[in-house]
Amino acid sequence: MGSAPGLVGPVMVQLVILALVGLAAQLVDGSLGMAYGVTSTTLLLAVGTSPAMASATVHLAEIGTTLASGVAHHRFGNVDWRVVARIGVPGAAGALVGATVLSRLSTSAAAPVMAVILLSLGLYVLIRFSFFGLRKRAEGRRPPTRFLVPLGLFGGFLDATGGGGWGPVGTPALLASGRMEPRKVIGTIDASEFLVAIAASLGFFLGLGGGGIVPGMAVALLVGGLIAAPMAAWLVRHLPPRILGAAAGSAIVLVNLRSLVTALDLPQWLHMPVYAAALLLAVAGVTRAATGHFRSGEGAAVAGGGAEPERAAA
Numbered sequence: 001m002g003s004a005p006g007l008v009g010p011v012m013v014q015l016v017i018l019a020l021v022g023l024a025a026q027l028v029d030g031s032l033g034m035a036y037g038v039t040s041t042t043l044l045l046a047v048g049t050s051p052a053m054a055s056a057t058v059h060l061a062e063i064g065t066t067l068a069s070g071v072a073h074h075r076f077g078n079v080d081w082r083v084v085a086r087i088g089v090p091g092a093a094g095a096l097v098g099a100t101v102l103s104r105l106s107t108s109a110a111a112p113v114m115a116v117i118l119l120s121l122g123l124y125v126l127i128r129f130s131f132f133g134l135r136k137r138a139e140g141r142r143p144p145t146r147f148l149v150p151l152g153l154f155g156g157f158l159d160a161t162g163g164g165g166w167g168p169v170g171t172p173a174l175l176a177s178g179r180m181e182p183r184k185v186i187g188t189i190d191a192s193e194f195l196v197a198i199a200a201s202l203g204f205f206l207g208l209g210g211g212g213i214v215p216g217m218a219v220a221l222l223v224g225g226l227i228a229a230p231m232a233a234w235l236v237r238h239l240p241p242r243i244l245g246a247a248a249g250s251a252i253v254l255v256n257l258r259s260l261v262t263a264l265d266l267p268q269w270l271h272m273p274v275y276a277a278a279l280l281l282a283v284a285g286v287t288r289a290a291t292g293h294f295r296s297g298e299g300a301a302v303a304g305g306g307a308e309p310e311r312a313a314a
Contacts, residue, residue, distance in 0.1 A: 016220075023224030036065065037164025040221055052102050055163035056204035059099075060218040062197035065225030070191030072233035078187025080180065086145050087152040088192030091166065092199035094156025099200045102161045103207025119260060122252025125172045129182075129245030130285035130292075143177045152192075159193075160200040166193050172252050175245055182244040187233070246289035250282035 040058045073079050151173050158165035167189055174185040239247075257278050261271060 019220045019224040023228045036062065036225065037159060037162075037166070041163030051163065052204065052208060055099070055102060055160060056201070056208060057218050058163055058221065059095075059160070059197050059200040059204065060215075061221035061225065062193065063201060064222040066190060066194040066197050068226050068230075069233065070187075070194055072230045073187030073190055076187070076233050078183050078233060079191045080142065080184050080188045081191075083142055083148065083174075083180070083188050084192045086148040087155075087170065087188075088195040090149045090152035091156035091159075091170075091192060092195040094153040094158075095160040095166075095196045095200040096156075096203040098157035098160030099203025100207050101157075103204060116260060119253060119256040122168075122172055122249050122256060124249075125175050126246055126249030126253055126282070126285045128176070129242055129249060130288040141179050143174060143179050147177070156196050156199070159196055160203060166196050168252055168255060171248055175248060182242075182248065183239070186244070186248070240290075240293045242289045242293040243286065246286045250286055254278055254282060 037055075037058050040061070041054045070079065151170060155166050155169035155173075158169055170189045170192075171185055174180055174189065175182060180188070254275075257274065261274060266274070
């Protein structure tokens with residue numbers, strides 16, 4: 001196997017590093033419902049891979065990782081399959097269009113706008129779960145189809161054109177709806193991403209041809225992701241919902257703040273203070289959520305009974 005474009009050094013070392021990145025990315029993605037595509041694509045871009053080739057490679061790997069993640073989440077009762085169908089099918093359509101567009105056009109002009117939207121959603125989710133906790137939800141109520149279809153279309157399009165975005169778009173939107181507890185939001189988003197990954201890979205294959213994908217990179221990322229998928233699903237099943245929601249909001253803020261800083265080309269001396277302030281906010285939010293959870297015993301009293309009663313029932 002030859003070296004991939006933009007990579008230097010022994011091929012085996014490169015692939016091992018990619019596998020470790022895939023493992024770490026899937027552990028975060030499977031636990032918080034986002035960041036596999038963003039993390040993996042960022043690495044490929046950093047070593048000189050073109051945006052279309054990076055996104056194509058990551059999405060090919062995601063066919064396997066999202067399938068494994070979906071199965072693992074299903075086994076732990078983290079998936080609402082009705083929501084998967086209603087958001088995943090339009091998500092696949094959006095991804096197919098997005099992959100075709102990225103194969104021909106640059107989306108750099110849209111980066112600041114998308115980062116602001118996602119950063120705002122992340123702040124909302126972080127503040128809500130940190131300071132207001134979880135509100136009781138009516139049993140059997142799900143986000144309506146009129147909400148899920150456009151969300152899927154937008155998330156799928158952004159995921160393909162940005163090399164990641166299904167989780168950062170879908171996770172905060174479903175969390176903000178208040179109709180699904182965090183672990184089911186994460187499991188449902190991960191399971192539905194399987195459809196998005198297949199559609200995006202098809203779109204890139206049609207737009208770029210076989211030469212647009214780096215098989216060695218895709219396999220390395222896939223191997224790491226397959227190892228991490230069941231561990232991440234177990235974490236989601238056992239972490240308290242309020243803490244999980246605050247952690248997801250923190251991840252959204254940190255990931256998209258970095259994207260915004262990069263897109264706006266802020267002076268280098270501003271980077272560290274901005275990141276430090278965001279990190280302090282995230283730590284404070286998660287700490288506040290943990291304090292509120294253990295003080296009020298929300299795991300058994302809210303979110304339709306929370307995770308504990310459901311485990312007892314199972």
